[in-house]
Amino acid sequence: MKADTQKVILNLPATAEFVDVVRLNLYGIASKMGFSYEDIEDMKVAVSEACNNSVLYAYGQDGGHIDVIFEIGEDTLSIIVEDEGESFETVKEMADQTTLHDKELSDVQIGGLGFYLMQALMDDVRIENVAGQGTRVTMSKSLARSEERV
Amino acid sequence: MTTNKNEKFNAVTQMDEQSCTVFVSGEMDLSVAPDFRLVMEPLVGNAEQDLIVNMKDLKYIDSTGIGILLSILKARHGMNASFAVEEVPSNIQKLFEMTGIAKFFAPQENSH
Numbered sequence: 116m117k118a119d120t121q122k123v124i125l126n127l128p129a130t131a132e133f134v135d136v137v138r139l140n141l142y143g144i145a146s147k148m149g150f151s152y153e154d155i156e157d158m159k160v161a162v163s164e165a166c167n168n169s170v171l172y173a174y175g176q177d178g179g180h181i182d183v184i185f186e187i188g189e190d191t192l193s194i195i196v197e198d199e200g201e202s203f204e205t206v207k208e209m210a211d212q213t214t215l216h217d218k219e220l221s222d223v224q225i226g227g228l229g230f231y232l233m234q235a236l237m238d239d240v241r242i243e244n245v246a247g248q249g250t251r252v253t254m255s256k257s258l259a260r261s262e263e264r265v
Numbered sequence: 266m267t268t269n270k271n272e273k274f275n276a277v278t279q280m281d282e283q284s285c286t287v288f289v290s291g292e293m294d295l296s297v298a299p300d301f302r303l304v305m306e307p308l309v310g311n312a313e314q315d316l317i318v319n320m321k322d323l324k325y326i327d328s329t330g331i332g333i334l335l336s337i338l339k340a341r342h343g344m345n346a347s348f349a350v351e352e353v354p355s356n357i358q359k360l361f362e363m364t365g366i367a368k369f370f371a372p373q374e375n376s377h
Contacts, residue, residue, distance in 0.1 A: 131296035135272065138292075156356045160346075163327050167295050206298050215335075215365030220342050223335060229328035235363055 122184040134166045157236040165252040173200025191257040199249040212213035217252035276304045284315040292323035293330035312346040321352035330355045347371040
């Protein structure tokens with residue numbers, strides 16, 4: 116057994132049209148590792164939300180690039196979504212967002228569900244952002260744990 | 266006819282006297298959000314008809330798509346008109362329940 120992780124790195128234009136390319140790669144890697152259909156669906160949503168944030172908030176109108184790094188461990192897949200944009204101030208706002216469960220329709224704010232979905236669908240999510248230097252979202256899911264859970 | 270790629274988003278509208286059903290297919294994500302909004306915009310204002318989105322062939326939805334559904338719900342609620350989703354795949358229903366949007370959709374009869 117190899118102890119070290121293997122990496123797959125994607126560098127993509129930070130536009131909405133390329134987020135599906137990230138999903139396709141994720142699908143390939145996660146199914147190779149043996150993740151269940153449901154787990155792969157969960158990860159697809161979480162990773163897309165992280166990419167969406169970079170596309171929407173990181174680069175304004177200029178367009179830039181997103182790095183997506185898949186770290187393939189023995190039974191854990193870590194996915195890092197990184198941009199070098201302005202870094203979104205919305206991170207804090209997003210963290211404050213809750214679900215709609217306790218709300219009336221008239222009180223509901225549109226938006227902000229992406230961050231919640233990332234947290235809820237992955238085992239672990241970390242967001243680091245340095246003003247002016249970009250944002251890095253690191254999320255992971257492990258095989259063993261997801262099997263036990265079901 | 267050109268062959269459509271499986272995952273490509275598409276929306277087809279069907280109307281009768283009482284209701285308007287929009288059949289969505291493929292992946293509803295950030296890149297097609299403007300398209301979906303464009304399809305729905307002229308339909309949302311018609312309070313006389315029930316508005317339904319059929320999701321039988323929808324493969325994927327992200328928070329942008331859920332956000333659009335939410336804004337339609339708000340608009341319809343404001344004019345006392347119904348908005349429902351039908352034939353929702355289990356992976357998408359799961360997201361509706363997790364985010365809490367599920368409870369806002371009008372209940373659907375099973376008979377069809």
